[in-house]
Each structure stands twice: as C-alpha cells, then as structure tokens.
Amino acid sequence: MSNKPTLTTSAGAPVPSNKTTKTAGKRGPALLEDYQLIEKLAHQNRERIPERAVHAKGWGLQGKFTVTHDISQYTCADLFSQVGKQTEVLSRWSTVAGESGAADIERDVRGFSLKFYTEQGNWDLVGNNTPVFFVRDAFKFPDFIRTQKRHPKTNLRSPEAMFDFWAAQPESVHQVTILMSDRGIPKTPMHMNGYGSHTFSMWNKNGERFWVKFHFKTHQGHEHYTNEEAEHRIGKTREAYQEDLFSAIENGDYPKWTMFIQVMPEEEAGKQEYNPFDVTKVWPHDDYPLIEVGELEMNKNPENYFQMVENAAYSPSNVVPGIGFSPDKMLQARVWSYADAHRYRLGTHYEALPANAAKNSKINHYHKDGSMRFFTNDFDNPDAYYEPNQHNGPVANESVAEPPLKIDGDAARYDQVEEAIDYVQPRALYNLFSDEQKQRLYNNYAAAMGPCSDAVKERWYAVLEKVHPDYAKGVRLANEKLDSDVNAAPITDETPVIDN
Structure with missing residues (x-):
C-alpha cells in the first residue's frame, strides 16, 4: 500500500482509477457513466480565463515595503505612519501590447503595479x-489600444496604425521618445x-x-537591450523575464527599489506653464524634488x-484614507474602468480571491450573492x-x-491646450541625450517605422520637427538609410522571395 495521499473527486470521494476510460468490454465504446472522464475534460475546457485586454x-512577486522616512506631514495613511x-x-x-504568449523582451512600455495589504x-x-x-484623455484610450493590437484584416501588429495615431496626438511624442530610446x-x-x-493626492x-507623484527607483541599476540583443535573446527564450525573476528569488538575490514622492501644495496647481494633472507631463525635479x-x-x-x-x-480605485485622486482625466476614468474589467475577467467577487483579498483589515460590506460567491459575507x-x-x-x-476638493470653472467637454506645450518636455529630454544615444534613438525609430507608408512617416517627421529639427532630420536619415540598405541587398538563394 502506497503512502501517497488518495486521489479524490472534487467532491472528496476516492477515485479507483486514473489511467483509462471505462468502456463496455475491452473494445467497446466509452460509457457515459465514466463521470471522472467527463469531469477531467470539462474542467480542462474551463481552465483558462479571458486574458487582460x-x-x-x-x-509577479511577493514582498514587503518598509517606511524609512517620515512623511506624516503630507498624509495620514496608516502604512506611512x-x-x-x-x-x-x-x-x-x-x-x-503583447498577448499572454508574447515574448517578454519586446520594445514596449512595461506595467509596474503594486498591491499594498495595509x-x-x-x-x-x-x-x-x-x-x-x-x-492625456481617456476618451482616446480605446483608440490608442486598438493601434497596439492586431489589424482586423491581416491579424498582424500594425506600425502604420501606431504612428498614424501618434502623429495625430502631439502629446504622445514625449512617451514615444522614451519608448524609442535606450x-x-x-x-x-x-x-x-x-x-x-498620474498625479494623485x-x-x-x-x-x-x-498633490503627489510616486516614483520607485531601482537598486539594480538601469540595464537595457538593443534591438539586436533582444532579437538574439528572444531566439533562445520567449520567457526571459519569468526565468530571470524566478531565478533571482530562488538564489536569494532580492530586487529592491527606493520609493520617493514629489509633493506640490494644493494651491500651487495651475501656476505652472504645464498642466500638473496631465499624465503626458512630468514635474521638474528642480521645482518639486524627490522626497x-x-x-x-x-x-x-x-x-x-x-x-x-x-x-x-x-x-x-483601491485607495486608503490619506491617499486620493486628482483631476487627471486618465486617472478619473481608470478609477472605475479597471474594476469593471476585473468583474468581466474574474467575476463579481474578484476581490475575495486570495491575491486580492485584504489581509490586514476586516472586511464589512453589503454586497450580496452573484456567481461564485465562495465565502460567507x-x-x-x-x-x-x-x-441602515x-x-x-x-x-x-x-x-x-x-x-x-477645490474645483473651479465650468464643465467642458474639451481641454483648451496649447499644442506648443506638448513639445517642451520632449525637447528637454531629447537635449539630454548624448550623440550616441540620439543615433540609437534614430535607428530604433527606423526599425519600428520600416513598414509604415511614406504618408505616415511624413506626418510623424512633422511632429518631431516641432520638438527639434535635428530630431526629425536624424529619424528621417535613419529611415532613408534603412530603405537604401534593404533595396541594395542582393537576391541570393538564401533570400526569401514573396510571390504575389
């Protein structure tokens, strides 16, 4: 008799066999009464849930946050007490942009999310x-995400759509400059x-x-791949991040970040040349230093x-007393849209799941019933x-x-934003780059824009021209060189030829 635990059904009954289907005789058809076969297959059909849009x-990893400096003058939040x-x-x-099976190392913005169990x-x-x-406005967020996903006809990622959209949204050039940089x-x-x-409060x-901005500065230093290095690594593994993170923890090499805040007194909002609630803008550290x-x-x-x-x-929307929101339009929409996305993907009671359930505070609410209510409430x-x-x-x-919250002015559907302000901070960032960094920036653009039409390229050059003439010129020359190199490449037996 084995010392291993007994296999059971999901209802707790012992299972006599987990090897073969029950049939009518050795060669007969499967019996409908083999409920364990049906259970295994039915569960497998339901093991996947919708992936995040x-x-x-x-x-992900688990860990801890430790307060090292007193900020009680700014917040009454208990975790900073x-x-x-x-x-x-x-x-x-x-x-x-990538689906759940995409390669880890792609040129893309990375999400950085933290859940504090206070x-x-x-x-x-x-x-x-x-x-x-x-x-800066959630009204354009669905359109932006569609450009990052697959083309409805080709089912391929579309650089044409990306740069076409960005060229029509001048505020995007700040983020795109970072994305195409080292x-x-x-x-x-x-x-x-x-x-x-976002700006929070x-x-x-x-x-x-x-008003506050949150920053987490890595202790591990900034290390990045070039396009060529990324391609080489992806050729070996599509799971590089998962492998590196898991191995680091197993080896005891725990990654760390220092948390800082930028703080702006409430009455100072509106005195800057930029909108401090515009998520396409940063607060200069000289004006609001890191704390x-x-x-x-x-x-x-x-x-x-x-x-x-x-x-x-x-x-x-998960905030605690002492931390709140701001008039940031993108943040205002995310406050409700994220919770709505979770209810669709995970179910009505998603916050009762182990990952999301509060660990250090008592839960008391009047939400009732619904599918998968697996707890008493x-x-x-x-x-x-x-x-009552x-x-x-x-x-x-x-x-x-x-x-x-001190609010003034009338409700309006559209912001009256001077377009010129959208180029100021990208220009300052561009001017910080060394000549070598600028050349890599140009080359990264060329690699990303290669499939784009000339019309879309010209529209994006016009945006970059408003940031800095050298910026537009550098990207244009890199694109022209890439086109020249592609056209000059001789056709050999190893060169694939597409026959239309």
Missing part, C-alpha cells in the same frame, strides 16, 4: 516604468524604475491636501502563479443584510472622509 503578459513600519506587497510587471485595506498603485503616458527594452523588470505616472491629519519614503523589496515567488499573479486585480450577523438597519450592521465612518 491590455498588459496580458505579466510576471511610522518609520520602520512594514506592509506586505504583491507586484505585477507586464508588457502593454491595515486600512488594500492600496493599489497601478503604474508603468515611465513617468508619462501616450494620451530604455525601451529593459533587461528585466528588476532593472527598471516604476512610476505611478494626499492629505494629512489636519485635512491639508497635497524619500521607503524601500520596496520583492523576496518571494508565489506558490501558484495563476492564483496570485494571473488572478491579481489591480485598480486605482454576513459577518456572523445574517439579519444585517441592508443598511437596527441589527448593528456596519456603518460608514465619517472620520476618514477626504477633505473637500
């Missing part, structure tokens, strides 16, 4: 490895920064509000990837299933209310 390919305080964290990094509930910081984004292909998630990107125990907060250390591989990483649901008080009630059910706590 964006950021489908991802990798004292130096030395630690909070459990679940991270997820991802590419934006004593006041979960706080989700859902950001990227860049401090800005492609568009930092466009991080070596691993451990070798890149993380940013909240904090308030202290006196009700004073501050150190704490250290993030990721030190554990999840025991089950699907349970803790694939099921992880991050949403900007009467909290030992079954008569209190509505509110006389049965001592949970009630709101006015003491954690956010201070009033």
Whole structure:
C-alpha cells in the first residue's frame, strides 16, 4: 500500500482509477457513466480565463515595503505612519501590447503595479516604468489600444496604425521618445524604475491636501537591450523575464527599489506653464524634488502563479484614507474602468480571491450573492443584510472622509491646450541625450517605422520637427538609410522571395 495521499473527486470521494476510460468490454465504446472522464475534460475546457485586454503578459512577486522616512506631514495613511513600519506587497510587471504568449523582451512600455495589504485595506498603485503616458484623455484610450493590437484584416501588429495615431496626438511624442530610446527594452523588470505616472493626492491629519507623484527607483541599476540583443535573446527564450525573476528569488538575490514622492501644495496647481494633472507631463525635479519614503523589496515567488499573479486585480480605485485622486482625466476614468474589467475577467467577487483579498483589515460590506460567491459575507450577523438597519450592521465612518476638493470653472467637454506645450518636455529630454544615444534613438525609430507608408512617416517627421529639427532630420536619415540598405541587398538563394 502506497503512502501517497488518495486521489479524490472534487467532491472528496476516492477515485479507483486514473489511467483509462471505462468502456463496455475491452473494445467497446466509452460509457457515459465514466463521470471522472467527463469531469477531467470539462474542467480542462474551463481552465483558462479571458486574458487582460491590455498588459496580458505579466510576471509577479511577493514582498514587503518598509517606511524609512517620515512623511506624516503630507498624509495620514496608516502604512506611512511610522518609520520602520512594514506592509506586505504583491507586484505585477507586464508588457502593454503583447498577448499572454508574447515574448517578454519586446520594445514596449512595461506595467509596474503594486498591491499594498495595509491595515486600512488594500492600496493599489497601478503604474508603468515611465513617468508619462501616450494620451492625456481617456476618451482616446480605446483608440490608442486598438493601434497596439492586431489589424482586423491581416491579424498582424500594425506600425502604420501606431504612428498614424501618434502623429495625430502631439502629446504622445514625449512617451514615444522614451519608448524609442535606450530604455525601451529593459533587461528585466528588476532593472527598471516604476512610476505611478498620474498625479494623485494626499492629505494629512489636519485635512491639508497635497498633490503627489510616486516614483520607485531601482537598486539594480538601469540595464537595457538593443534591438539586436533582444532579437538574439528572444531566439533562445520567449520567457526571459519569468526565468530571470524566478531565478533571482530562488538564489536569494532580492530586487529592491527606493520609493520617493514629489509633493506640490494644493494651491500651487495651475501656476505652472504645464498642466500638473496631465499624465503626458512630468514635474521638474528642480521645482518639486524627490522626497524619500521607503524601500520596496520583492523576496518571494508565489506558490501558484495563476492564483496570485494571473488572478491579481489591480485598480486605482483601491485607495486608503490619506491617499486620493486628482483631476487627471486618465486617472478619473481608470478609477472605475479597471474594476469593471476585473468583474468581466474574474467575476463579481474578484476581490475575495486570495491575491486580492485584504489581509490586514476586516472586511464589512453589503454586497450580496452573484456567481461564485465562495465565502460567507454576513459577518456572523445574517439579519444585517441592508443598511441602515437596527441589527448593528456596519456603518460608514465619517472620520476618514477626504477633505473637500477645490474645483473651479465650468464643465467642458474639451481641454483648451496649447499644442506648443506638448513639445517642451520632449525637447528637454531629447537635449539630454548624448550623440550616441540620439543615433540609437534614430535607428530604433527606423526599425519600428520600416513598414509604415511614406504618408505616415511624413506626418510623424512633422511632429518631431516641432520638438527639434535635428530630431526629425536624424529619424528621417535613419529611415532613408534603412530603405537604401534593404533595396541594395542582393537576391541570393538564401533570400526569401514573396510571390504575389
């Protein structure tokens, strides 16, 4: 008799055989009563869930955040309440455009999301490895994502669509410049920064509000691949990030980041030449210097990837007292759209799944029933299933209310943005690059824009011209050289010829 545990059905009954289908005689057809065959096949058919519409390919770790500096003058959030305080964290990094089976090392923006299991509930910081984004208004977000996905006819990625869209959105040139620079292909998630990107708000125990930006600076240093290096690595493995992250943790090489905030007093918003709530803009560090907060250390591989990483649901709507939102248009839309995406992908009660359930605070709410309600939610008080009630059910706590948000002006559908302001910060970034970095920037553009039509190329050159004439000239020359090299390549027996 084996000492191994007995295999059971999902209902707990012991299984007599897990080798062959039950048939009518040795050569007979399968019997319908072989419910375990049906169970195994039926479950396999349902093992996959919809992948994320964006950021489908991802990798995650568990770890901790430790406060190293006092910022209580800016926030009353409990996780920052004292130096030395630690909070459990679940991270997820991802590419934006690729499907769940895409290669890890592609030129793309990376998602950088953190779930802090605080004593006041979960706080989700859902950001990227860049401090800005492609568009400032969520009204254009679905259009932008369509350009990153597959063409409806060819079912191929379309550089034509990408650059056609970007050329019509001048604010995108800041993010595209970063994407096409040396930092466009991080070596691993451990070798890149993380940013909240949006402007958020904090308030202290006196009700004073501050606008803030979140930064996570890598301790591992910035390391990146060139296009050629990335192609070589992808040729060997499509799972490079997962391999590197998993191995680092197993070897005890725990990656770390230092968390900083930029702080702007509430009354200073609107005094800048740029809109501080525009996610396509950064706050100059000379005006709003980085303030150190704490250290993030990721030190554990999840025991089950699907349970803790694939099921992880991050949403900007998960905030805690002392941390709030801002008039950032992209953030305002993400606050509700992310939670809606999770309900579609994971189900009504997605926040009760192990990856998303609050660990260090008690849950009390009146959400009822729905599919897959796999937990009790009467909290030992079954008569209190509505509110208000006389049965001592949970009630709101006015003491954690956010201070009033100062808003002026009339409601408007469109922002009146001077286009020229969209080129100022990309110009400053471009001017920071060395000659070698600029040449790699030009070459990366040429590789990305190769399939684009001349019309789209010209439209993008016009955008770059407004950033800096040398920028447009460098990208144009790199494209022309690439075209010349392709046209000059002799046809040999090894050269594939497409016969239309």
